[in-house]
Amino acid sequence: MTKYKDLNVPHRTIMTPGPVEVDPRVLRAMATPILGQFDPAFTNIMNETMEMLRSLFQTENKWAYPIDGTSRSGIEAVLCSIITPGDRVLVPIFGRFGYLLTEICQRYGAEVTTLEAPWGEVFDPEVIINKIHEVSPKIVAIVHAETSTGCMQPLKEIGEACRNADVLLIVDAVASIGGVDLKVDELKLDAVIGGTQKCLSIPSGLAPITYNHRIEEILLKRKSIELGLRSFQSEPSNDRIISNYFDLAQLQDYWSPVRLNHHTEATSMQYALREGLRIVLEEGLENRFARHKLNERALVAGIKAMGLHLFGDEKHKLPVVTCIEVPNGIDSDEVRSMLLEDFEIEIASSFGPLHGKIWRIGTMGYSSRKKNILHVLAALEATLIRKGFNVNKGESVQAAMNVYDENKQQQNIETVVIGS
Structure with missing residues (x-):
């Protein structure tokens, strides 16, 4: 007889900036029987999820799918897949999670320039735009909704400036997606990372992302270099993607009709995401x-x-x-x-x-x-x-x-x- 009792957790009213209460319909969906990840019934669920994510992100992007892992996994997947050592990255920081973006970029060898605003304030877009002209970065990585300070950074002028300067704009929208209007295409955002455990009311464990053709071009170029290096058994190159699990080039093959056998899918979490998105679009x-x-x-x-x-x-x-x-x-x-x-x-x-x-x-x-x-x-x-x-x-x-x-x-x- 086991000494451990049945799981019996207290029922809380969760009013934090995440995680939040999970919608009961999502919890019911998670009890759905498991399917094999290449079962046509499951790949149809994957396709529907991608379609609903495009609606959530208000984008025409081809690629919109979840990364298996918490929100941080989506941030890391996007950044590690486009950063090569020595790339210049600009990170405007107005709270805790700007420091996280900085650390991730530095871990993958980027030369990071930061701007800092007092906690409780956001940036005048002109300050960031002037720094873009000064630094000429490859990437600007910025938080949209900073939960540590309760502030939200305006993005419209920054998106315009980045596109005009041929700079990639990567946005952490973990806390805002599904609760705040964020038009990815209209704002000219190149890649956006969301989270399930906040405004979508799904358990933590997936990170919905979307990215456009500008990002995909980098992924395909690096994939081509990677394949070439394998053919010639060459030494590692700066153009190779360090992470296997977070390699967006492989992950987009997994989510495409190619169905690359990249990892074993978190089936129940995919059920949760599909139902959570259905609830959002139904409302x-x-x-x-x-x-x-x-x-x-x-x-x-x-x-x-x-x-x-x-x-x-x-x-x-x-x-x-x-x-x-x-x-x-x-x-x-x-x-x-x-x-x-x-x-x-x-x-x-x-x-x-x-x-x-x-x-x-x-x-x-x-x-x-x-x-x-x-x-x-x-x-x-x-x-x-x-x-x-x-x-x-x-x-x-x-x-x-x-x-x-x-x-x-x-x-x-x-x-x-x-x-x-």
Whole structure:
């Protein structure tokens, strides 16, 4: 008789910037029986997934598929497949994950130039554009939505400048894809990496990516060099892709009709991704973005009504992550612990210079619901009262409900106008 009991985890309301609550329909899909990865029924699922990913990324790119692994695997797969030692890369950093892009590029031999903005701010695009002209990089790698600071970087002018200068623009959209409007083609983004565990409300374990013909040309050139070197049994070349698992040239063959036997597919995660994407497209992208904005407005109204202050530049606030300054005299971790223990709610702290100074509340995907917004506001108010902070009692939930009521009235007006 085993000493280990049945798995029985607590049911949490997860309001962090990821992972978030998984949609129940996705969990059901993951219980679907396993198929062989070359079974026609499964390869049809792969084809449908690619088609839905193109819609999610709002792109006409040929290539849109997931990398098996967490979001970081997608970032590394894209970067290692296009970087050769000595390539110049520009990384604008305005939070924790810009440093991650820098480290990955350096590990593959790139000569990295960085720009840094204070945490809580984003870059004026002209600052980045001027640096592009100064450095003449092969690649600009940038985070779109920085969850460590709750800020979102405007990309339109940067995309235009990179295309005009024949520079590749690689974008980490892990925290924004599926929750924020991101038109890949219109913004002239060459490669974009998403994540499953945030606005898509799928477990962590896949990294959806898309890239255009400019990236593919590099992949095919390096593949040709690789094959040539194998034929002549030559010494390793700087043009060879170091990673086998993250080699996009091989992975696109795996996802193409060639069906290269590159790795054993994470079948249940593919079921999850397909169902998660189906849910997104069923809701409609515009409706989904509007839902995230509505719940953000309600949360922000409640936070301010409570007497708390937002952290960072509100003009460039990330709609799916709200950062709140921890009041003087309040222990950040004690509040988070009480929310978890007494209310079954998880919110996040932050990293580095912001650890213990801000709380981060995620309103992503399935977690972005009216019930959750009202629940977290009521629980945070009650917790702060217990911790001795002088909140404006009873006002936070009412302020949030006012936002929902106003939205409902606006929808009724629009319905009447359309109907007339």
